[in-house]
Amino acid sequence: MAKMTMREAVSQALWEEMERDERVFIQGEEVGVWGGTYAVTKGFYDHFGAKRVRDTPIAEAAIVGSAIGAALTGLRPVAELMTINFAFVAMDHIVNEAAKLHYMFAGQFKLPLVIRAVSGGGRQLAATHSQTPDAIFAHFPGLKVVSPGTPADAKGLLKSAIRSDDPVLFIENATLYQTRGEVPEGEDVLEELGKSKVQREGDDVTIVAYSKMVQAALDAADRLSEDGIEAEVVDIRSLRPLDMGPVIKSFKRTNRAVVAEEGWRSYGVGSEVAARIYEMAFDFVDAPVKRVAQAEVPLPYNADLEQLALPQTEDIYHAAKEIIYG
């Protein structure tokens, strides 16, 4: 085990996979000479060279579209979108091309492609640059959507995504880059895609979360513990495919659940998870499933207002308390 930041974990995954497989290359805005707008690819350009660390024009359809084309020829591109908000500019290539070409041509086209994108608010970037629209992308069969909550998962899942023969949208949260955690060492330590993971055990309430909300859920669980309530935290890690197994297993024991996400509640990840809990474990329901999410406003610039809109640890704490005491 080595202690490192989320940024280092992502960077290390990319570095190791590029060292391991000549077909892996990265492209995107400022990934090369600049070293990455979030410094994830610092040092890559000097080590791997311009062929494998490709600065692109600010043209997201070209970034994703050309990565799809390169993947079709047998390469394993990692296309970086500076933020997921810019994915809308490449929306057609993500949901209409990457997600569908394998199916539409009956398996002839393979897309071993990773699209990395930074999601989430909290950095005073105002409404257009602060969204958490992850659920939108998870709507489309054919695309895998993965979003880690810890450095260890970031590394293990990104490595699996790069080795996957399917297109993966890999969503990182910018405010998590500085968080630190233990990361197992070893080039082939992988985390399987499409598997939920129990991050904390408990018998009283299930908190389902992913990405930034995992830490918030763990913090809320610590506060609940002080009140004598033991929460189980299930990190879904992958929005598609969605592994409900550990969620249902936990729910059948706790009979109560809170689902936390950073994005908006309407038509969101929480809605999906809650609906599946009702469908799959209706007989075990003792209280309504609570959804904790972002206030439904375009995020404002002002730091206080922005934090007011974003879901916080205490929101998860109070949501859990509500369903435990009625």
Add this chain to the structure above:
Amino acid sequence: MEKNEYLDLFQEMVVIRRLEERAAELYQQGKIGGFLHLYIGQEAVCAGICSVRQPKDRIITAYRDHGWAISAGIDPKIVMAELLGKKDGCSQGKGGSMHMADTDVNFWGGHAIVGAHIPIAAGMALGDVYQDNADAITICMFGDGATNIGFFHEGLNLSKVWNLPVLWVCENNQYGMGTAVERASAVSEIRQKAEGYGMPNERIEGMDVMKVRKEVSRVLESMREEGGPYLLEIMTYRYRGHSMGDPERYREKEEVKKWEDEDPIGVFRNYLLDEEIATKEELDEQENKAEEIIDEAVRFAESSPNPEKEALFDHIYAEETPIEYKGYRMERESEEK
């Protein structure tokens, strides 16, 4: 060119024409669903280009793709089976008219979002350069209408910035759906758009397959020497509507008639006769053979089975992934597990 190559090329163009005429009938009978965009009138372009490309050169095009599928080397009966949505179709009935492909003959579709395949083509050329397959050229077709969308400009720009070996081919059939070029494009000579990217370009005539062959092989040769992208605007015309549901209010019958005088099959036929390469009887025989090929293709396609129900869940992903059926069955399925 040997005599049999001329005859094969002639037969290929007639096969494409007959396949599409038959497809129109099958569409009227309700045997072909969805959209059907006929290529009739443009055959000299696909036949000409494919007859001078090398096998390593990738072909990728838009949704008016039946001619390209056949010229690239897919058997007409496989194309017909795909039109009918059958299991033996090149996309096993999952793609239909607009999504034909066969990677074994380096034909990469069949793409139906206008212009979206243009950046993809740039990426395929990047793949070839990256893997030291640098001599291969990606040949990417699109209509005049596609040159007004952002994908076109992003793709062209990238191909020039990265010096990618893409032959960009605008098949200018003069209408984007029902809107004439000059009503939709700021410049009516599409090739001018390549100037903005410092890209060599030219406009050529596209109704004479021999001319298309000559010009395109010259361009491909120069590209293999010089490297980098090239834009070719090929002037052509479709005699049928944009799709089967086109009321054709945007053009006069006289205009269509004028272009029919330049029918690429008639032009090629006359060339072969004038140059005494083939006799009338020999060409008639090719036409008859083409009819037989299409009769057989229709028989094959009609008797090909529908895809099995299980095929619904094949190829969503390359890797094994849990199946999600219609929602109301989810609970039952989880219990079955």
